[in-house]
Amino acid sequence: MTTTREFTITREFAAPRELVFRAWTDPQHLTRWYGPRGCTTPLESISADVRPGGTWRATMVVEATGQEFPTGGFYVEVRAPERLVFTWREPGGDAESVVTVELADLGDGRTGMTFHQAGFTSEDTSHGVRAGWSSAFARLTEHLTDPEEENRS
Template identity: 55%
Template sequence: MTESATTPGATTEFTIVRLLDAPRDLVFRAWTEPGHLTHWFGPRALTTPLSMISTDVRPGGAWGLSVVDGEGNAYPLSGSYREIVPPERLVFTTGDPANGEGALASVVTLTLADLDGKTEMRFHQAGVNTDEAHAEASKAGWVEFFDRLAEHLAAHADSRGVARRLGDSPM
């Protein structure tokens, strides 16, 4: 796993690069299909119920989900898709859950490169807030999400890296 941060400027930004042992079409689907998102999106201590996920995967389409704690409190996240190039690029906005006005907090650019059946995932988030501490907390959260993503992908690719359909049993 490689992680790097850019120097904060007028807007805070960072990049996380991960090598995932899964084909990039599966990684792309894990980012855009509720049946995959429910298994990995969010911190380990919370759940992301399938019934609380919506994706309209097209430029201008909205996405939204809620992560839920053990007491049933839901924490919504949402944004819109700006660019979609399956299975290699996804650009979307994400709002700051602490911002009651719904103002744009950041833009995420996800690029997926095929490396002989594995996928290099480059995640870049810009405009997180101008507060560096908030950006560092956001980055740490994404690192945990990506650990969960890697585990989820491992459960859905056979030993040759061939993607299985969601719901197929592991080999």
């Protein structure tokens, strides 16, 4: 018998909820933060058909080795700008997990994010994925501080 593992991560961003939601759904934003430090996610590898039943994909590339990690899934629920539910699977993997992102307007242009991922069949996988998301959310925080930075150069 396998045990399903899950985890929750909370963050607060100095950015309006609408911008944080776009950071989760717009490839122009995703390319700037999706993936842990040491990885890039090329814009051409990202697609997002943001509607219930729509698919998404993104390929993280390890900067040091060029090794690719494609991910993808489909959207289960989309309620802009407050809630996003989607499946998450590495192609070729035998397990699919479900991600729920809830965004709360905290006032003064701040947003609270509750990220929950469930459906792992091992605790090791859950811990590794959690560490990856934690690193990615540090990159998301930096991106939301200056989301137009790359467009000015």
